[in-house]
Amino acid sequence: MSYGNLVKYEAREGIATLTLDDPPANTYTYDMNRELDEAILDARMDDEAHVILLTGAGEKFFSAGANIKMLAEVTPRFKYFFCLHANETLNRLEQTPKLVIAALNGHTVGGGLEIAMAADLRVAKKGAGQIGLPEINLGVLPGTGGTQRLSRLVGKSRALEIMISGELLSFEKAHDLGIVNAIFEPQNFLGQARDYARRFCPPNKASKAVGLIKRACQTGPEIPFETALALERELQQQLFQSDDAKAGIAAYLNKGQAAFKGK
Numbered sequence: 001m002s003y004g005n006l007v008k009y010e011a012r013e014g015i016a017t018l019t020l021d022d023p024p025a026n027t028y029t030y031d032m033n034r035e036l037d038e039a040i041l042d043a044r045m046d047d048e049a050h051v052i053l054l055t056g057a058g059e060k061f062f063s064a065g066a067n068i069k070m071l072a073e074v075t076p077r078f079k080y081f082f083c084l085h086a087n088e089t090l091n092r093l094e095q096t097p098k099l100v101i102a103a104l105n106g107h108t109v110g111g112g113l114e115i116a117m118a119a120d121l122r123v124a125k126k127g128a129g130q131i132g133l134p135e136i137n138l139g140v141l142p143g144t145g146g147t148q149r150l151s152r153l154v155g156k157s158r159a160l161e162i163m164i165s166g167e168l169l170s171f172e173k174a175h176d177l178g179i180v181n182a183i184f185e186p187q188n189f190l191g192q193a194r195d196y197a198r199r200f201c202p203p204n205k206a207s208k209a210v211g212l213i214k215r216a217c218q219t220g221p222e223i224p225f226e227t228a229l230a231l232e233r234e235l236q237q238q239l240f241q242s243d244d245a246k247a248g249i250a251a252y253l254n255k256g257q258a259a260f261k262g263k
Contacts, residue, residue: 007035008057009042014201014262015194016042016049020115021057025064028111030082037089044096050207050262051197052096054119055103055190056112062102062129065110068138086111086144090118095218097211099200103193104128104180109168110135114142117149120214123182123196124171125189131179132168152221153179203259206244 006029008019018039020026028036043052056062066086071079093100093115102108102119107129114133116122124131133142133150141147142163150159154177161167174180184192200210212235220228239245243263251258 006032007039009039011043011046011049013194013198014048014050014207015053015197016046016051017053017055017194018043019055019057020063023058025061025107026056026058026112027064027067028086028115029067029070030085033082033086033089037085037092040089040093040096044098050098050201050210052093052098052100053103053193053197054093054100054115055193056105059106060129061106061112062104062108063112063115064107065112065114066144083143086114090115090145094118094120097215098207099197099210099214101193101197103190104131104171105189107131109133110142111144111146114144114146114149117153117179118145121181122179123184123193124174124180125186126171126183128171128186128189130168130170131174132166133163134166134168136164136166150179153177202244202262206239206242206248206258206260207262208242208244209239212239 006020006022008021010017018036020028020032020036022028022032043049074082099121100119102116102122104116104122104124105128106125108116108131110133113131133146135142147163150162153159158177162169169177171180171183175183182196198204201207216232216235219231223231244258244260247260248258
């Protein structure tokens with residue numbers, strides 16, 4: 001499935017794969033944002049999709065971020081609403097109640113990293129590219145969540161240093177800092193990313209529990225601690241009523257292995 005020419009959607013084996021497809025650098029425009037937003041909604045509503053895998057077309061770029069030529073040609077008012085729409089799209093990606101994994105197949109810079117940071121986990125191809133937020137070199141800041149998400153990932157001081165220097169990091173360095181969760185070999189990278197994603201799909205994991213753990217981790221740090229504990233209890237109660245929890249508890253008591261169904 002595609003939503004035009006810029007985002008491809010494929011769902012199989014429990015994984016919805018969203019591919020940014022605007023060669024050579026998969027830079028995003030208002031049109032790509034609209035297509036990505038629609039694809040995220042479809043993945044969220046697709047009962048057969050338990051995990052969302054986001055990647056870029058080609059071998060060299062996940063995404064080089066916003067299309068600078070487009071930004072140079074539009075009014076300041078359009079730039080503002082472009083950033084607003086991009087923020088809304090990435091918030092939707094971050095808040096969707098399914099695990100989101102960004103498979104970084106190449107350079108992931110500027111807005112490309114901002115997209116990747118809205119995912120829950122990031123895996124990268126060994127030696128295939130660099131990560132960074134070099135917007136300082138354009139006289140602007142990372143304006144679609146970059147300042148906030150990077151600070152939450154690596155801490156305020158390190159994030160500030162990366163952004164005001166415009167430093168580009170190797171995937172391996174990004175892994176050391178905790179921006180990237182895993183590094184895979186270049187051969188059959190996307191296949192390895194799919195295998196990784198399947199670890200969190202039924203029958204291997206209870207995907208409803210994965211989604212609610214995500215919700216607790218996303219929402220909890222933003223609210224008072226006691227309120228976060230109340231949220232955790234509420235989500236746990238929902239899971240106690242699920243078929244997968246019943247199957248998991250029964251399998252444990254019987255010293256067996258549960259085959260989860262995502263229900």
